Amino acid sequence: xxxxxxxEGPVTLSEEAFLTIxxxxxxxxxxxxxxxxQYPGEGLQLLLKATKxxxxxxxxxxxxxxxxxxxxxxxxKGSVQVSDSAVYFCALSGGYNKLIxxxxxxxxxxx
Amino acid sequence: xxxxxxxPKFRILKIGQSMTLQCTQDMNHNYMYWYxxxxxxxxxxxxxxxxxxxxxxxxxxxxxxxxRSTTEDFPLRLELAAPSQTSVYFCASSDNRVGTYSxxxxxxxxxxxxxxx
Numbered sequence: 001x002x003x004x005x006x007x008e009g010p011v012t013l014s015e016e017a018f019l020t021i022x023x024x025x026x027x028x029x030x031x032x033x034x035x036x037x038q039y040p041g042e043g044l045q046l047l048l049k050a051t052k053x054x055x056x057x058x059x060x061x062x063x064x065x066x067x068x069x070x071x072x073x074x075x076x077k078g079s080v081q082v083s084d085s086a087v088y089f090c091a092l093s094g095g096y097n098k099l100i101x102x103x104x105x106x107x108x109x110x111x
Numbered sequence: 112x113x114x115x116x117x118x119p120k121f122r123i124l125k126i127g128q129s130m131t132l133q134c135t136q137d138m139n140h141n142y143m144y145w146y147x148x149x150x151x152x153x154x155x156x157x158x159x160x161x162x163x164x165x166x167x168x169x170x171x172x173x174x175x176x177x178x179r180s181t182t183e184d185f186p187l188r189l190e191l192a193a194p195s196q197t198s199v200y201f202c203a204s205s206d207n208r209v210g211t212y213s214x215x216x217x218x219x220x221x222x223x224x225x226x227x228x
Contacts, residue, residue: 004153034216043115043201043219044154089153096161097142097205098169099217101153 002027006090006102013080013109021075021105023064023090031092033057033066033073034099038087047075047088080109113137117202117220124192124227132187132223134202142205143185144169144217145177147198154201160185161207192227199224 007022025033032051036044048057053068062077073090090102118133136143141162146154146169156169160179174196176188185204189196203217 036219041221043221044203044217045219046216049216091153096159096167097207097215097217098144098156098159099146099154101155103151103153 002031002092002094002100004090004092004100004102006088006105009087009104009106011105011107013107015082015109015111016079017109019075019077019080019084019107021088021090021107023073023075023102025071025073025090025092027071027092027094029094031094033064034091034093035062035064035073035075036089036091036101038089038104040086044089080107082109082111085109115202115204115218115220117200117223119223120221121224122226124189124225126192126194126227128192129188129190130192132189132200132202132225134185134187134220135183136185136202136204136218137183138204138206138218139182140204140206140218141182142207143179144203144205145175145185145187146201146203147171147196148201148222149198157187157200189225194227197225197227 034049035047037047048059050057050066056065091099115136144159145157158177160166200223202220205217
């Protein structure tokens with residue numbers, strides 16, 4: 001069945017460092033891909049999405065490109081801030097928009 | 112604009128008790144979902160609904176039931192609580208009126224943290 005694999009955390013960075021969180025997927029068909037972010041004590045919020053191969057999703061300085069040839073959707077940000085500390089989830093969707101999530105990657109950014 | 116509202120936020124149950132987790136959305140979304148999130152894990156789909164009167168099982172439906180009598184409400188029922196159901200439960204909704212593969216983003220509630228002792 002469909003699945004999503006994310007790099008394990010926690011990821012600890014200093015402010016202004018470069019961030020990469022790896023995400024690969026296995027799917028039949030052509031799913032849409034998403035990154036969601038979860039701040040402490042809150043629900044998940046959509047960070048960005050891509051609906052077809054070579055699409056780049058971007059939001060708040062974060063970017064991810066839908067790579068069909070490597071079945072990947074890695075999340076990047078050029079300069080992280082303390083306020084980016086959260087748990088990041090990679091997900092794919094198929095029929096009925098059902099989401100399949102990766103395990104999540106906790107990011108901690110220190111001043 | 113309230114979005115997706117879940118109640119209660121926290122609850123402790125004894126083994127064998129039953130309870131209903133409430134979820135309501137005010138965005139007129141046709142699709143709704145229930146997920147559970149176990150520590151260090153991603154979310155797993157319990158049940159989903161594509162409209163009032165229509166529900167279907169997700170990946171982990173055992174021990175749960177749902178109903179969808181209105182567009183706004185999608186309650187999740189635990190009949191005989193077991194320790195394995197200790198988790199954080201999230202309700203979500205999305206607007207998929209243009210088709211089942213429209214892949215619109217899901218909007219999540221803040222979750223219900225449930226402990227079963």
